[in-house]
Amino acid sequence: MSQAVNHQLLLASRPQGEVTPDNFRMVEAPVPSADDLADGQVLVRHHYLSLDPYMRGRMNDSKSYAEPQPLDTVMIGGTVGEVVASKHPKFAVGDKVVGMGGWQEYSVVDATERGLLNKVDTTHIPLSAYLGSVGMPGVTAWYGLIKIIQPKAGETVVVSAASGAVGSVVGQLAKARGCRVVGVAGGAEKCRYVVDELGFDACVDYKANPDPKSFYKALKEATPNGIDGYFENVGGMVLDAVLARMNAFGRIAVCGMIAGYNGEPTPMQNPALILVNRLKVEGFIVSEHPEVWPEAMTELGGMVATGKMKFRESVAQGLSAAPEAFMGLLKGRNFGKQLVKLI
């Protein structure tokens, strides 16, 4: 093997408020050789690491849907890569694979445990897309939209973080179902992309409308018939404005509340609207719904392979760039799916 060192980023300390670079620590470990592998194990060289908002929650010590990440361990994260050594009959050197390899350049995976490592077909779909539109973010979008919002043609669907890995898929799936689709994004460039490239009907720029009143006014103009479905990625002011525009029997899929990830509570100003408009508000985590994966992947993979699902990536180069890229993601500085290229 040309590279004998596996660089790893560990969780060094828990953030007090915002994430800072010293919450991470870079270490070096030896890359195992083929001889070191036990039966059933596979050695993967990572091509891309996925950065996702859920990682922020894992860095806390508080109760959440997942156990906190232990200190001094490799940061959790989805990866795509290539098999460089294998003692499992179903994986051969050169196979492209997706898994949860973490913030490091190589990982050894026990491929006998079902679902830990999956081979992917890169004939028509780029490898990195398996961390985005055809990966966990794509299935997240699919589940929240199809299973919770259940959009009908003609309805208005709003999605926040609209240019991101999840939001961009939500909007394109809803457009394919005949909905009026309105995105919420930060900045003119992202809003233009959402409308011109992704085909949304409108996009509301929260940076151009930083106070609740002007944001509500802009949202109202973009949703003349009210809102029937909302895919929530951010919380805070955006959620309050959307609630005030919801139609009777509207559905809200709560996928993320990035506004509150640093510990500051972000109240919902008028929860009585849930009653007034007979809304259904449901939180979900895609990993708890593995049963939808095949159906979702069939639709998403088909759309990406045929160019009907567009996506955009922000790629940071090298593992050492991961902390800065992650901090940028939490502040919305990325544009599209945030990746770290490791080769």
Next chain:
Amino acid sequence: MSQAVNHQLLLASRPQGEVTPDNFRMVEAPVPSADDLADGQVLVRHHYLSLDPYMRGRMNDSKSYAEPQPLDTVMIGGTVGEVVASKHPKFAVGDKVVGMGGWQEYSVVDATERGLLNKVDTTHIPLSAYLGSVGMPGVTAWYGLIKIIQPKAGETVVVSAASGAVGSVVGQLAKARGCRVVGVAGGAEKCRYVVDELGFDACVDYKANPDPKSFYKALKEATPNGIDGYFENVGGMVLDAVLARMNAFGRIAVCGMIAGYNGEPTPMQNPALILVNRLKVEGFIVSEHPEVWPEAMTELGGMVATGKMKFRESVAQGLSAAPEAFMGLLKGRNFGKQLVKLI
């Protein structure tokens, strides 16, 4: 007819904040004679008028799930009474009936319109119960608990306004399904009633725990295994505390948010808990689900008739007492179902 005058209470003005007596105006109208009735009409003498929190919403001019009540019209309200004259073949003088007669002593009902007037059987069920446990409040409790919360034996169900017309039914239905049932009520007397008479497992007194910290502590002690289902009647501090005690995949049926009825917004402090605990929060209005009425009434009527469903009534005497009784209801001064006796 012995009484030629029909006293009526009209909505005289819309409340600015709290309801005040001068929001109502008493007027007199003649009681129609049998000869005045058109074909299909029935003249009902009201025995009881029901007072319910939803009426507060109707007094506002703002958008809600129902049209605002027009000024200078008889206040809306459920009534039970007796047919005193009839030009409809299915209703005879002496029949006991339930309908929406409003805040007045008599009403003329077009009985050809389906559902406006229903005959009731008072052999085993007192007439007034058709405004409570075996009426709209009872079916409200049934729908929110059975259709939204969907409680399983062994789960913990919490209900606010636990001694009230809706809350008392929620708790007894949940107990019958093998749940641990915890009420929230105001004052030691109501809490004792909820536990000793209605058979709840525990009750948290929000008046004895008026600040969020002490309320949360008391709720935590009463729900050692967390909360799986919550039937929401009040909002505010109670909702915040319950959210922080919800288990994964908990369900919240939002039936009322009485804390916000006077227009002041009551924020939900930490909506991110909906995501963290993958909750389903759903608002509903029972009148939009007429399909459940037969099934709900069969269970509720059976339980009341056999003494398995207990209830308590606060009865104000005479129509002129209605405004004061209604203001008391909104402040939680009633104890059980609030009625006005009109004969």
